[in-house]
Amino acid sequence: MTEQQSFMPAQFRVGHLAIDMQHELLFALYHELMHSLQHEDDAYELLSIFLGLNGYVDSHFKYEEEAMREARYPDWEVKHHCAEHRRLEQDVQAFYQRFVEVHNKEAERKIAYEVATFLADWLKHHIAEVDRQLARHLNEQSADAHQH
Numbered sequence: 001m002t003e004q005q006s007f008m009p010a011q012f013r014v015g016h017l018a019i020d021m022q023h024e025l026l027f028a029l030y031h032e033l034m035h036s037l038q039h040e041d042d043a044y045e046l047l048s049i050f051l052g053l054n055g056y057v058d059s060h061f062k063y064e065e066e067a068m069r070e071a072r073y074p075d076w077e078v079k080h081h082c083a084e085h086r087r088l089e090q091d092v093q094a095f096y097q098r099f100v101e102v103h104n105k106e107a108e109r110k111i112a113y114e115v116a117t118f119l120a121d122w123l124k125h126h127i128a129e130v131d132r133q134l135a136r137h138l139n140e141q142s143a144d145a146h147q148h
């Protein structure tokens with residue numbers, strides 16, 4: 001991904017290559033969602049973004065959680081971090097459920113806007129704080145591993 005194509009503002013980089021690349025995808029999805037809403041795309045487009053979000057969340061969280069275990073991240077940090085992941089999964093699931101249950105364009109768009117706001121908040125808090133802390137730990141661990 002070149003710099004021009006990046007939708008992730010520089011301050012969200014956490015300094016861990018794999019995690020940053022995965023976060024780029026989340027920002028791209030957010031961008032796609034906003035684009036879709038602004039262009040009044042149909043429900044099919046919004047639905048595909050939802051599905052993308054679900055799949056993304058699943059594989060990205062698995063990656064981070066495995067990295068935590070491998071790098072012996074302190075228990076309470078793991079607990080706190082994973083709890084935020086589980087909460088996001090539940091929230092996305094709840095949005096999705098509401099989305100597929102409504103059958104008019106206006107209601108669908110309203111939910112999609114809620115998702116966009118929710119995502120923006122989550123990105124700000126989770127990536128900028130919780131993931132940054134994890135990345136710092138992972139980088140320290142791998143620096144240690146290279147020294148021994």
Ligand SMILES: [Fe+2]
Pocket residue numbers: 064081085126130131
């Ligand atoms: Fe995370």
